[in-house]
Amino acid sequence: MAFLSTISVALLVFLFSVVINQAQSEHFFFEGFNESDDKSDLRLEGASIFKTSGALRLTNKTKNAIGHAFYSKTIQMFNKTSPNASSFNTYFVFSIVPPASGKGGFGLAFTIAPSYQIAGAKAGQYLGLFNELNDGKNSNHIFAVEFDTVRGYNETSNSYGNHVGININSMESNTSEPASYNINNTLKNEEIDMHKGDPIQAWLEYDGVSKVLNVTMCPMWQQKPMKPLLNFAVDLTPIVKEFMYVGFSAATGDTASSHYILGWSFSTAGSPSIESLWTSYTSGRERIIFFPILSDCSYRRFVRRDRSFVRDTALSRAL
Ligand SMILES: *[C@@H]1O[C@H](CO)[C@@H](O)[C@H](O)[C@H]1NC(C)=O
Ligand SMILES: *[C@@H]1O[C@H](CO)[C@@H](O)[C@H](O)[C@H]1NC(C)=O
Ligand SMILES: *[C@@H]1O[C@H](CO)[C@@H](O)[C@H](O)[C@H]1NC(C)=O
Ligand SMILES: *[C@@H]1O[C@H](CO)[C@@H](O)[C@H](O)[C@H]1NC(C)=O
Ligand SMILES: *[C@@H]1O[C@H](CO)[C@@H](O)[C@H](O)[C@H]1NC(C)=O
Ligand SMILES: *[C@@H]1O[C@H](CO)[C@@H](O)[C@H](O)[C@H]1NC(C)=O
Ligand SMILES: *[C@@H]1O[C@H](CO)[C@@H](O)[C@H](O)[C@H]1NC(C)=O
Ligand SMILES: *[C@@H]1O[C@H](CO)[C@@H](O)[C@H](O)[C@H]1NC(C)=O
Numbered sequence: 421m422a423f424l425s426t427i428s429v430a431l432l433v434f435l436f437s438v439v440i441n442q443a444q445s446e447h448f449f450f451e452g453f454n455e456s457d458d459k460s461d462l463r464l465e466g467a468s469i470f471k472t473s474g475a476l477r478l479t480n481k482t483k484n485a486i487g488h489a490f491y492s493k494t495i496q497m498f499n500k501t502s503p504n505a506s507s508f509n510t511y512f513v514f515s516i517v518p519p520a521s522g523k524g525g526f527g528l529a530f531t532i533a534p535s536y537q538i539a540g541a542k543a544g545q546y547l548g549l550f551n552e553l554n555d556g557k558n559s560n561h562i563f564a565v566e567f568d569t570v571r572g573y574n575e576t577s578n579s580y581g582n583h584v585g586i587n588i589n590s591m592e593s594n595t596s597e598p599a600s601y602n603i604n605n606t607l608k609n610e611e612i613d614m615h616k617g618d619p620i621q622a623w624l625e626y627d628g629v630s631k632v633l634n635v636t637m638c639p640m641w642q643q644k645p646m647k648p649l650l651n652f653a654v655d656l657t658p659i660v661k662e663f664m665y666v667g668f669s670a671a672t673g674d675t676a677s678s679h680y681i682l683g684w685s686f687s688t689a690g691s692p693s694i695e696s697l698w699t700s701y702t703s704g705r706e707r708i709i710f711f712p713i714l715s716d717c718s719y720r721r722f723v724r725r726d727r728s729f730v731r732d733t734a735l736s737r738a739l
Pocket of ligand 3: 501502503504628629630631
């Protein structure tokens with residue numbers, strides 16, 4: 421076991437980011453971020469930086485800041501065999517650290533956009549995605565899932581301060597729910613306060629044939645809840661273009677938190693999904709998770725051995 425762990429740690433150190441390219445499908449996996457390894461894989465704009473801790477920081481606590489981080493290659497959202505926008509899965513761990521006193525803001529969003537530079541985007545309530553002139557326009561071709569810690573842009577329709585929403589070409593969410601996760605497949609949800617600095621896991625799964633998007637979240641170190649937080653019927657076919665960038669946008673406003681991404685994987689139809697990657701790890705061995713973890717606003721690397729998640733070293737080697 422100890423030997424295996426040593427190998428795994430070594431592999432993780434060397435295979436810090438893993439990128440597999442196939443003809444049309446795409447799959448990549450960042451178990452943490454390192455400038456020297458990831459510079460060419462990710463395009464950072466605005467306030468975004470790689471921290472030496474291995475975290476990707478989208479914003480610090482400067483007011484009215486915007487940070488973007490997009491995967492540097494485009495994702496092909498259509499192929500010749502299907503008229504439907506591609507299915508995709510993405511899994512990431514994020515952390516939002518509020519200021520030492522007072523309120524933080526505003527939030528971050530997983531984003532699919534036609535460019536890694538979102539021209540004219542505003543900070544604050546616009547989350548670095550839109551501005552007052554283009555908000556709501558179909559010509560944006562922007563799809564986002566927002567993790568917003570401030571009462572929304574439209575109080576009526578976005579009535580939760582600590583919420584998760586699906587946004588299509590607009591800051592007005594098509595649907596939103598208070599940030600929470602389902603407990604053991606019951607009717608009960610447990611709220612997650614997103615601005616406490618704790619690492620939080622999020623899964624987005626889009627099925628391009630049934631045209632449903634699921635958004636699931638829960639605290640780090642917990643198993644993915646069986647029931648998603650958002651289960652939303654949406655056809656991305658008219659929204660996305662053939663080649664799109666995927667990544668994150670975060671913004672601060674009058675109130676400002678630091679927004680971090682600690683790990684990220686993404687795959688489209690035709691490549692192994694995150695779920696199957698994770699489950700292929702469970703072969704009775706240990707999995708070592710190497711996300712950088714917060715401890716009071718400072719970061720440290722963290723190795724966790726957890727029987728419920730297992731990293732298969734053979735798979736690591738194959739990657
Ligand atoms: C980033 O990667 C380089 C080269 O692999 C390594 O020397 C450096 O220690 C890494 N930085 C961190 C913070 O792990
Ligand atoms: C945030 O980052 C910017 C540039 O990276 C820096 O100038 C500024 O002082 C930082 N602000 C805080 C509050 O750390
Ligand atoms: C495209 O989506 C429709 C449902 O909206 C489905 O009936 C059809 O089979 C899909 N086509 C392919 C090639 O997946
Ligand atoms: C083409 O797209 C469809 C629908 O998203 C998907 O099921 C299929 O695997 C894709 N084919 C290739 C070769 O990527
Ligand atoms: C806010 O949302 C409500 C309900 O969707 C809508 O009727 C109203 O016009 C919106 N207000 C603004 C300022 O966009
Ligand atoms: C939601 O989604 C559709 C696109 O499917 C869009 O046209 C609509 O205006 C969106 N906005 C809201 C607030 O429902
Ligand atoms: C959920 O189920 C697990 C295992 O059956 C149990 O240990 C845990 O206490 C349950 N959690 C809640 C909140 O009921
Ligand atoms: C979304 O969640 C529902 C309910 O749990 C599930 O039946 C469906 O397969 C999920 N779809 C995707 C694309 O994960």
